[in-house]
Amino acid sequence: MLDHVGSAIFVESPTPDAGRAGNAPLPEPRGELSRALFAALRNGDPWQDASPAADSDEDAQIALWVLYELHYHGLASVPAEREWDPDLLRLRRTLEAEFEERLRSRVPALDGKPHDPVQQLIDLIEGHPGASISRFVQRQADAGQVRELLRHRSIYHLKEADPTAWVVPRLGVRSKAALMELQYDEYGAGDPNRLHHQLFRRGLAESGLCTRYGYYIDEAPVEILEINNAMSLFGLHRRLRGAVLGHLAAFEATSTSPSRWLAHGLRRLGLGESLVEYYTEHVEADAVHEQLALRTICSAFHAEEPDEWPTVLLGAFSCLDLEDRYAQRMLTRWGAL
Amino acid sequence: MTPDFEYVRELPCPDGPLLLRGNHLVPDADGTLHPTRRPVSAVCQCGKSGIPPWCDGTHKLVASARKRAAEGGER
Numbered sequence: 005m006l007d008h009v010g011s012a013i014f015v016e017s018p019t020p021d022a023g024r025a026g027n028a029p030l031p032e033p034r035g036e037l038s039r040a041l042f043a044a045l046r047n048g049d050p051w052q053d054a055s056p057a058a059d060s061d062e063d064a065q066i067a068l069w070v071l072y073e074l075h076y077h078g079l080a081s082v083p084a085e086r087e088w089d090p091d092l093l094r095l096r097r098t099l100e101a102e103f104e105e106r107l108r109s110r111v112p113a114l115d116g117k118p119h120d121p122v123q124q125l126i127d128l129i130e131g132h133p134g135a136s137i138s139r140f141v142q143r144q145a146d147a148g149q150v151r152e153l154l155r156h157r158s159i160y161h162l163k164e165a166d167p168t169a170w171v172v173p174r175l176g177v178r179s180k181a182a183l184m185e186l187q188y189d190e191y192g193a194g195d196p197n198r199l200h201h202q203l204f205r206r207g208l209a210e211s212g213l214c215t216r217y218g219y220y221i222d223e224a225p226v227e228i229l230e231i232n233n234a235m236s237l238f239g240l241h242r243r244l245r246g247a248v249l250g251h252l253a254a255f256e257a258t259s260t261s262p263s264r265w266l267a268h269g270l271r272r273l274g275l276g277e278s279l280v281e282y283y284t285e286h287v288e289a290d291a292v293h294e295q296l297a298l299r300t301i302c303s304a305f306h307a308e309e310p311d312e313w314p315t316v317l318l319g320a321f322s323c324l325d326l327e328d329r330y331a332q333r334m335l336t337r338w339g340a341l
Numbered sequence: 342m343t344p345d346f347e348y349v350r351e352l353p354c355p356d357g358p359l360l361l362r363g364n365h366l367v368p369d370a371d372g373t374l375h376p377t378r379r380p381v382s383a384v385c386q387c388g389k390s391g392i393p394p395w396c397d398g399t400h401k402l403v404a405s406a407r408k409r410a411a412e413g414g415e416r
Contacts (some may be wrong), residue, residue, distance in 0.1 A: 101377070130401075178346055189379050260398025291396040292383040295354045 027078040028218025028246035031070065035063025038228070041070065041095070045082045051091040063098050069221070070098045072236040076163060079215055100237055104244075107234060111321045116314040121306045125320055128280035129257045130176050132324040135331040140340050141269035148154070149338055150273060154213060155220040155332075156228045160235075161204040162217050165190035167232075171238030171248040179249070186252075186296045189289055194321035207279030227330035234322050246312040249305050250319030253297040258288035258324070351399035354403055358383035369394045 030046060033039035036056035044051050058064035074087040079113055086092060118124040141150055165187055172180060172187075192198030205215045214220070238247040267283035270276075306313055335341040354361040359366070361382045366374040375394055383396035390397045 073343060130405075181346075181348075189381065193380055261402065264397065265407050286381075287397045288392060289379065290393050291358065292360065292379065292381050294398070295352075295357060295360055295383060296381060299352070299354060 006016075013047070019181065026217050027080050028073050028076075028221065029216075030079050030081065030329045031066055031221045031239055033063075034058040036068045038070070040220075044080065045086065048083065051089065051095060053091075055095075058099070060231070062226040063212050065226055065233055066103065066221075068096065068099045068103065068233050069229050070231060071099070073218065074242065075236070076166065083228045089220075100241075101229075103233065104236060105109075107237075107322050108318060110325055111318055113187050114314075114317045114321075116317070117310070118313070120311060121316075122303050125253055125298055125302060125316070126257070128317070128320055129254050129324065131327070132321075134155075134258075134324065134328045135335050135341060136262070136265075137331045137334060138265040138269070138334060140338065142265035142272075143269070144340065145269060145273070145338070147273050147275065150269065150275060151211065153324050153334065154185045154208065154211060154279075156224055156292065156334075157222050158204070158208060158213070158220055159218065159228055160232055162201050162215075163205065163316070164201040166201075166236035168252055170236075171245050174242045174245045175305070176308040179301055179308055182296065182300035183249070185292050186256075186301065189292065198285075200289075201280045202284075203278070203285060207276065207282040210276035210278040214283055224331070225333060227326065227333050231326045231330060238319055244315060246305065246309070246315030246320070247319030249297070249302050250316035250321075251323040252304050252317075252319075253294070254320040254323035256297045257294040258327070259288050259294065283319050349399075353386075358386055360384075368393045392402055 030042055031038075034056060037058040037188070042145075043049070058067065063171065063182070071092060073083075078087070079085055096133045114128070115124065116136060132308050137153065141153065145153075168183075169187060172183060175183060188194075190200050192200070192202070193338075196202060206217050235248075235251065238251055240243045263283045263286040267280050267287070270280050270283065302316060307314065350362050352362075354360060354416050361377060361384060362380065363377070364381070365377045365386055367377065367382070368374055370388075370393060385396045385400075387400040388404055389403055391399065391400045
C-alpha cells in the first residue's frame with residue numbers, strides 16, 4: 005500500500021475505474037467523538053445518546069464531514085442505510101447547530117434590505133481583504149507546497165458543483181433556470197470529458213497524486229473541513245437555500261484571477277498540462293459564471309424571495325471568510341506571512 | 342407564445358463582459374472569428390483580456406487600478 009501522506013507517486017490512468025464514483029475511506033479519528041462515531045459506523049453498532057461529545061472543533065468537523073459523506077458517495081464499509089439513521093441525524097443536528105452559530109457569529113452587520121442587492125454582493129466580495137494563496141503559487145511556491153495544496157483542494161474539487169446542486173429543487177422558476185444554466189457548464193454541458201471534477205481528476209493523476217475520492221481527508225486541516233462542511237450545511241437545508249446562492253456568487257467571483265495565477269505557477273513548476281488546463285478552463289468559465297451567479301441567479305432569487313437575502317449574505321461572507329482562514333493557515337505554514 | 346419571463350440572447354454586464362447565449366461567431370481585434378464553445382460565453386468589452394475575445398476577469402483589475410489611482414490623486 006502506498007504512503008498516503010503525499011510523498012508517494014501514483015501511476016494510474018485518470019479513469020482507472022471508468023469514471024465510476026468511489027466512496028471515501030473512513031478517516032482517522034481526531035478526538036473522542038470521531039473515535040466513537042467511526043467505530044460505531046465500522047462495526048455496525050447503533051449510535052448511543054450517551055456517546056462522547058466533540059472535544060475540539062476539529063473532532064466535530066471530521067465527524068460532520070463523515071456524516072455528510074453518507075449523502076454523497078458514502079463511506080467504505082458503512083452500509084448505505086445509515087444515511088437516514090435517526091440517531092446519527094440527531095448527532096448531526098447538534099454538530100450543525102454549533103457550526104451554523106459559529107458561521108453566523110463571524111458575519112459583520114450588513115443591510116438585509118439593500119436598495120441594490122447585486123451591487124451589495126459585489127461590494128462585499130471586492131471589499132473583503134484576503135491573503136492570496138494563488139499569488140504565492142504563481143511566484144514562489146515549490147512543487148511540494150503546490151502538491152500539498154492540491155491534496156487539500158481535492159476534497160472539494162472531486163465533487164465540484166455537487167454541494168450547490170442540492171439546492172435545485174428548492175428554488176423558484178427564474179432562479180432555478182438561471183442556476184441550471186451555470187451548472188450545465190460546470191458539468192461539461194453534457195460531455196463527461198469536460199465535467200469540471202473530471203478535469204481536476206485528470207490533473208491530479210498527471211501530477212502523481214491519487215484520484216480516489218476523499219483519499220487525502222486525513223491530512224485536511226480543520227479549515228478545509230469547514231470549507232467543505234459549510235457547503236454541505238447550506239445545500240442540505242432548505243432553510244439555508246439562500247446561502248448556497250450567496251456562496252456560489254462569492255466563489256465564482258473570486259476565481260478568475262486566482263485561477264490564472266495558479267495556472268502560471270503550475271506551468272512554472274512543470275506540474276503537468278492537465279492541471280494547467282483545469283485552471284485555464286476556470287479562468288474562462290468563471291468569467292461567465294461570476295456574472296451569471298450575481299446578475300441572473302442571485303438577482304432572480306432576490307426578486308422571488310427578498311426576505312431570504314440575509315441568508316444569501318451569510319453564504320457569501322462564509323465563502324470569503326473560510327477561504328481566508330485557510331489561506332492564513334497555509335501561508336503562515338509556508339513562511340509567506 | 343408570449344414568454345412569461347425575460348430571457349435574452351445577449352446580456353451586457355455593467356463594467357464587465359457581454360454575455361452571449363447559444364452559438365455565435367465572435368470577432369477578435371484582428372477580425373478573426375471565434376466560435377462560442379460553451380452554453381453562455383463572456384465577450385471581453387474592456388479590451389484587456391489575455392484570452393480575447395473572451396473575458397478573463399481582467400476588467401476587475403483594470404477597475405481597481407483606476408480606482409486606486411483616483412484615490413491617490415485625491416490625497
